[in-house]
Amino acid sequence: MKSAFTEVQKFNQWWLWILLLAVLGLPVYGMFQQIILGEPFGSTPMSDLGLVLFFVGTLLIIGLVWYLELRT
Template sequence: MKIEFKEEQKFTQWWLWLILLPIGLLPTIGIYKQIILGEPFGDKPMPDIGLIIFTIFIFSLLGLFKVMKLKTNIDNDKIEMSFFPFVKKTTKWTDMKKAEVINYGFVGGWGIRLRTKYGTVYNIKGNKGLAIELLNGKKYLIGTQKETEMYEIVKKACG
C-alpha cells in the first residue's frame, strides 16, 4: 500500500498582510521625505544611513514573510518537513513512538514556537497539526490545513 501526502503552506492571511504592508510604508515615507526632499523626518530624525539601514531591515523582514513556507511530505517510510528557510527535518516512522493529528489550540502565534507542551511547533496558520513523539522522547508538531487527509494517512501508516 502506497502512502503519500503533500502540503505546502504560506503566509497568505489577508489580515497579516494588512498589518505588515503598512509597516513598510513608514520607512518609505521617511526615505522620500528626508533623503529625496531633504526635510527631516520626525521630531528627532535619525541619520540618513540609519534610515537606510532601518528600511533595508523592514523590507528584508517583509521579504522573509513572503518566502517562508511550510512543506510536509509523508510516504511509507518517513515524514519530511521543511520550514523554509529555517528548518528541514526527516523522521522515519520507525523512529516514532506516537504520531497523531490533533487540535493544538493557540501556541502563542504562528511560525516556529519553541518549548511548548508539543515540543517545537511549526505552523503557518490554524490550530490543527501532526503531533510527533520520537522514541528518544523528543516532540514536535507540524501544522496542517489538510487535517482530514493527514489523519487518514497517519492512520494507514500507524496501522
C-alpha cells in the first residue's frame, strides 16, 4: 500500500541553535582560558585533555541534533 502523506521535520528552530551554541561556548571559553592563557578554569579545573574531550563531545551532540530528523 502506498502512503498518501509523508513529512520530514528537522530541528532547525532558532532558539534551539542559540541554546546549543551557548552550551558550546562553555568548553570553548574553558579551553581558551586554560590552554591559551594558562589560567585554571574553575575552582577545581579539569585537565587539558578533559577539556578537549568535553569540547569534542559537545560537538558530537550538536552534530547529532543537526543530523536528526522526524519522518512521518
